[in-house]
Amino acid sequence: MPVKLTPRLVADGLVQSFTLADVGASGGLEERWRSFGAALHATGFDPFISEVARLNAVGDPNVRYVAAKVGFKRYRDLFPDPDWIHLPNDSAWDRTSAVRAMPKREYESRYDPNGNLEQSAVTLDLDDYFSSLDFLKTDTDGHDIEVLLGAERLIGKTCWEFRRKSSFREC
Numbered sequence: 001m002p003v004k005l006t007p008r009l010v011a012d013g014l015v016q017s018f019t020l021a022d023v024g025a026s027g028g029l030e031e032r033w034r035s036f037g038a039a040l041h042a043t044g045f046d047p048f049i050s051e052v053a054r055l056n057a058v059g060d061p062n063v064r065y066v067a068a069k070v071g072f073k074r075y076r077d078l079f080p081d082p083d084w085i086h087l088p089n090d091s092a093w094d095r096t097s098a099v100r101a102m103p104k105r106e107y108e109s110r111y112d113p114n115g116n117l118e119q120s121a122v123t124l125d126l127d128d129y130f131s132s133l134d135f136l137k138t139d140t141d142g143h144d145i146e147v148l149l150g151a152e153r154l155i156g157k158t159c160w161e162f163r164r165k166s167s168f169r170e171c
Helices: 005-011 031-039 049-057 097-101 104-111 144-149 152-165
Strands: 018-023 040-046 063-067 135-138
Touching: 005 031, 018 031, 031 040, 040 049, 049 063, 135 144, 144 152
Parallel strands: 018 040, 018 135, 040 063
Antiparallel strands: none
């Protein structure tokens, strides 16, 4: 009988802790992450308040959900647009497959059957939230670059730790 690698590594004590950030966590954590068992420490982020409340009500001790928009607080400093409030030109939303795959009615019923699409006003950078991270999953339908910019220190730290433990010189 074949043995799955991740559960075996956890069972053998080779993976004692695995920290996951799931940005765009609507619908909950994907089942594949559960293979880390008790070693898993996951935080899911989603801006929809009712969806985060629904997910937290499940009560998984290894996973918590935070109602917030994850991005990069200084994004507009790096990429100024003279009229970005009224005419944003950097949104990739219209070019994503999510626009074609999910009609508005389905979108509303997926998050809240009552149509409550209230979003959190909290915006955070992952660099301010985590001191270290093993894996970053991002699915924001167009704002993933902002998430990565807000995790620059985390990504650099992970790259440095990888370099120290391996023979690779570049990440």
